[in-house]
Amino acid sequence: xxxxxxxxxxxIVLGEDIVLEVVDIGHGQVRIxxxxxxxxxxYREELWAAIKAENExxxxxxxxxxxxxQEPVTR
Amino acid sequence: MTQSLESSRFGRxxxxxxxxxxxxxxxxxxxxxxxxxxxxxQDSPFLWLHSVEDPTLALPVTNPFRFFSDYEVVLxxxxxxxxxxxxxxxxxxxxxxxxxxxxxDFRVNLRAPILVTGGRGHQVINDAEHAPVQMPLFAPIAAxxx
Numbered sequence: 346x347x348x349x350x351x352x353x354x355x356x357i358v359l360g361e362d363i364v365l366e367v368v369d370i371g372h373g374q375v376r377i378x379x380x381x382x383x384x385x386x387x388y389r390e391e392l393w394a395a396i397k398a399e400n401e402x403x404x405x406x407x408x409x410x411x412x413x414x415q416e417p418v419t420r
Numbered sequence: 421m422t423q424s425l426e427s428s429r430f431g432r433x434x435x436x437x438x439x440x441x442x443x444x445x446x447x448x449x450x451x452x453x454x455x456x457x458x459x460x461x462q463d464s465p466f467l468w469l470h471s472v473e474d475p476t477l478a479l480p481v482t483n484p485f486r487f488f489s490d491y492e493v494v495l496x497x498x499x500x501x502x503x504x505x506x507x508x509x510x511x512x513x514x515x516x517x518x519x520x521x522x523x524x525d526f527r528v529n530l531r532a533p534i535l536v537t538g539g540r541g542h543q544v545i546n547d548a549e550h551a552p553v554q555m556p557l558f559a560p561i562a563a564x565x566x
Contacts, residue, residue, distance in 0.1 A: 383502045398449075400543075
């Protein structure tokens, strides 16, 4: 992994149109600003990984029909 | 125009071009940008989001409002603006289903619903408060009564 040291207020440019800015450095966490084109979705990694895992699990559904549900359960 | 797809799960499917949903960013963590909704059974609450590009890729989805009457989708302003979706309620909303042998083990992803409008689809992050990634789809009867 590429390592770059930055101070608060300093930026990193990725390619032509993505900019990351270290907005604030606090106790044990940093606040990062992101400028990216609309075509680029941005996710917190742990949420992205959890959703990826769900999508993959869904795509590996057992063969055969899913259970028919006579009356949907409304909660 | 109609094209034919040899689905590993369903056999030959006739795909109407008009039915193809474009996912500019694909599904999160999965490849492919073109899917269709396939329904096998009118009475089933489950449809399949089937890749047009990969005949082995299909995910069961369902309408979350059918199971969770108070479900809501809340987009951050940045996400709504990025996608050009002012109001998620104007979209068709689907959630992915983690199917299992036993109905009580079925889970749906309320955190990352799929919004479809105008032939385009986006899997989004739902900022609503109670929207778990793994929500049991069928509540145990005992818990319902409690």
